Amino acid sequence: MKNFRFYVPTVICFGKDQLASLAKVRESGEKVLLCYGGGSIKKNGIYDKAVAILKEAGVEVFELSGIAPNPRIDSVRAGVEICRSEGINSVLAIGGGSTIDCAKIVAAGACYDGDAWDLVLDGSKIKAALPVYSVLTLSATGSEMDAFAVISDMGKNEKWGTGGDLLKPRLSVLDPTYTYTVSKKQTAAGTADMMSHTFENYFHREKGGYLQDRFAEALLKTMIKYGPVALAEPENYEARANLMWASSHAINGLISAGVQDAWCVHPMEHELSAFYDITHGEGLAILTPVWMEHVLSEETAPKFAEYARNVWDVREEDDMKAAKLGIEKTREFFFETMGLPANLRAVGITEQDNFDIMAKKAAAGCVGSYVPLSADDIVEIFKAAF
Ligand code: NZQ
């Protein structure tokens, strides 16, 4: 196991009726910038409750609304402008990963003497940030408990992840009932996203990370058990709660500590989102089984067999056969059980003109991944996923 530093400063207030803990925002100062998306938090009533709690605590609330899925740098810039002109003390995101990610870069951009896009391109430039708070409404990205943010400039077809300890939320409210209104499409995409985070950490080269691998398998089993339940019964508390807690742990460092290699399916998916503005989790679901098949070899078969046996209870002694059965189970789960789109055409990608340029950009992010991928490998994967 490699040496590691594990640092998660986020206070998690998990369960029903935890919103009152937002009064803590007052400790960071009188003025908060409340960030949210297209209005789901107004429909389900969280907005009214949160604003009332903040006002009661003596906090003045400013707003940045309309944050889009695959959040845009333009929204970040608008938020930074409000922070500067109003002397904002902290940033509160209420929403899914897009809202939280946008809020994180607003918080850092407000303390940066320059354009916030610099911070997206180079996380080492994040030297200060306003305190970030979050109320999670969609289980998927883990942004509520991690150091990362992913921001897009659609005009340039660019989508990049950045990160830093200062972006980790101070406090996050995780109330599973807030995810009852998440659509079937987003529930399925969120499940695929959290599974992909787990895969990115699970398929690694480090020997001796036995505990991390068992943690990862437990997370995958939880997602596989409860994803379909949440689809069939959106208000099943047990399912929503297990998915919510599993999604946070898939990316908060618990399963990557001591074993981490570079990720590879995410860099490929980010190119799909950057060029075609698709839903992140759907892109991951489409690419994952194709990637698994592409990197399966005599050398990697034992690891894929371990996955098949420990996660899917495959009973097959031959490693290659077991590995193939595990990949087949993954495919069935995504495309049949969870009803996710099975190929790129199903999410509206009807031409292959950009595959070469997308693959070149993605290849840079795959350096040092479980099985290194060249731009040619990635073009093959995109074509097989088409
Ligand atoms: O905008 P509103 O009206 O809130 O609607 C959202 C949005 O349309 C809706 N939604 C959220 N909570 C809801 C709800 N609808 C009904 N009821 C609720 N309770 O869901 C839609 C999608 O929301 P979004 O925030 O875009 O989804 P998600 O959480 O999947 O975030 C995706 C973004 O996060 C990035 C992705 O690349 C993508 O940009 N990622 C962030 C990561 C991180 N910070 O660590 C890692 C991930 O790998 C990922 O890349």
Ligand code: ZN
């Ligand atoms: Zn993801």
